[in-house]
Amino acid sequence: MLELTILGFLYEHPLHGYELKARIQGLSGHVRPVSDGALYPALTRLVKAGKLDQRTEPGTGAAPRRILSLTDAGRAALLDHLRHPKDADITDGQRFFTLLAFLGHLPSRAEQAAVLRRRQEFLNAPASFFYEEGRPVRAEDEPDLFRQGMLRIARATGNAEKKWLTEAIATLES
Amino acid sequence: MLELTILGFLYEHPLHGYELKARIQGLSGHVRPVSDGALYPALTRLVKAGKLDQRTEPGTGAAPRRILSLTDAGRAALLDHLRHPKDADITDGQRFFTLLAFLGHLPSRAEQAAVLRRRQEFLNAPASFFYEEGRPVRAEDEPDLFRQGMLRIARATGNAEKKWLTEAIATLES
């Protein structure tokens, strides 16, 4: 997930680690901050895996900057991930949102729409949020105030997303 | 997080691992499934930590069941977690939802309301979703179709949640 984010941000411009961190922070960093201990090892891994190139530049007075850029392999890996997301990337809202953030990098509108459609199918499955005895619980049947809240919020969220998905798919296909 | 879920479900009834798994699955399992490799070690950890007691019962033809129940320490740990959630539990929607699922176990309405208020404050901060150059990006200003979607969905979600929080807090305080 972090790796997708890194590749996604580097798709357009080479960036150094610190700047990358700021970008990632800007993309929902208030929800889940990025730590240096996650970022720098991830960069090293991606360089080792041949998905990134690095070169060093003097920093603005501070430590020298490590400038990262996508290799062809890295670009291919990003596009492949966007084109063929794993189930977990579709199911998990957090992951799907990360996907969305970079879906614009896919060159084909048809492929973009296909990804949106997968999410749409998932949301349209009668699997709302909370199950009991094998079937979804409806908010009205839930006695607990807080679980009722979960259900209501989940429903509203799902509806908002479905609405946007429908519009976006229509836009892409027009 | 898994541990909170386990403690939360065991708060009412003792359960064996397999049944616990089914409950956890029912609570958003379609979004992020629980694996045995996460569950059973977590149970062992909690037993070792003195938060759970275990006893064995013959299963229905299958392997013998490991029945888990909360100890006093486990009950105390659960209530403490619910009463004093870490920032990450408030910020991260996924975590907050887990908290919500068990918030009903807190005996005091005032304490329940206090937790909801923390989430409310977080959502009311001008930190909507996507930052650029230090300030939140508004959906109208976002040229990328997909990022615009992220923003719109995030806004709708936030609003639904804020609405429910306001109502729920009012209910709790009446």
Place this chain on the structure above:
DNA sequence: GCTAGCATGTAAACGGTTACATGATTAG
């Protein structure tokens, strides 16, 4: 005879959190 469901576990690999560590420049 086979598959699905019940029921439990282990082990390697991976990735993230937290804490530690360093050091220069700029603004107050």
Place this chain on the structure above:
DNA sequence: CTAATCATGTAACCGTTTACATGCTAGC
């Protein structure tokens, strides 16, 4: 003079994923 910002990294610890492993019963 001191705090914030810039800029990078390491190491221990922890929990999750993934894969492997076992074995019984009930229904088709």
